[in-house]
Amino acid sequence: MSLPQIRRGRRSAGDHSREAILAAARKLFAEKGFEGTSLRQVAREAAVDPAMVHHFFKGKDELFASSVELPADPAEVLAGVEMMDPSVRAEAIVRAVLTLWEGPAQHGLVAFARGTIGSKAKSGMMREVVSRAILSRVMAGVSGPDEQVLLRGNLVASQTVGLILARYVIRLDPLASASQDDVVRLVAPTIQRYITGDLDSLK
Template structure:
């Protein structure tokens, strides 16, 4: 009896979408989001630039697919940049906690683990922090670019430390603390990083 042919993609055959994603991950990790164009990604993947637009509406969607974000940071953090500067730290922390304590937590944990174990993945996650999170946290705040970069790095260090301690390592009492308690404990530190005086800065 003749076996009917199987439908679908042949095993071992890489689709143009997979080629594009692989090239995009490489270039985003090496050069960053802003310095990487869709045309360069297409060239690296060996496909026509139109094929990139066939699979993705633009660079933003392609980047999100590369990092496999479980939620759109623009939606989660949309209101943070509109918050008054003097309460920006609390607003940022609450938005991040709501995201991490949602159904997205398993996927976020997977991203955190992969970032720790892979230099390329870590570079992509860093791009997410810089382009999608810190931009909103620092929007409208005064200071030179050097000062804002320093403030952003301090905020990132605090947030990453909290995520690792609370969700990955499950360090108590952080792991079981409620949002209000965490905001009371950590919010002032974030706020200081955002708007308080820093050593070496005027």
């Protein structure tokens, strides 16, 4: 049985076009956000025909996902969370975050977090990921005016990102050494308050 041939030498024009499209998409998504970016704009920025974008990517969602290069898929990490009653959702969210960050993807996640903090473009991309792929699931079904639900989601993100940075990136003890159960017990009530609790004290 013959072994598959390994491609060598210079990259093809197709490879170059795909990379140019991804580079353009990262730039525009970071600057304009997901809603403010069109496939035609990406094609113009990459100096390719719009048909070339459709050749490599089925649509804007696939292009966005390919542009971000996340170490983990938010849909898998948060699977089922949006189906839970919002009033009891926080513990599942915290446990999902801890399980992910203490699993095989930890090194990649830490590198991704550090790279995001130091890059304006990556921070812009991460903002879009948090809004579209993470908070949309975390806040699904939460009642209230749109502006208030958005604020609640921002507060959940602030608590979760703070936990990740302190425990896994900065490794601030004793939080970094605490057990998962202790972290859930201490952090989940605050996140639950942000999701469904009384926010009047913040006014």
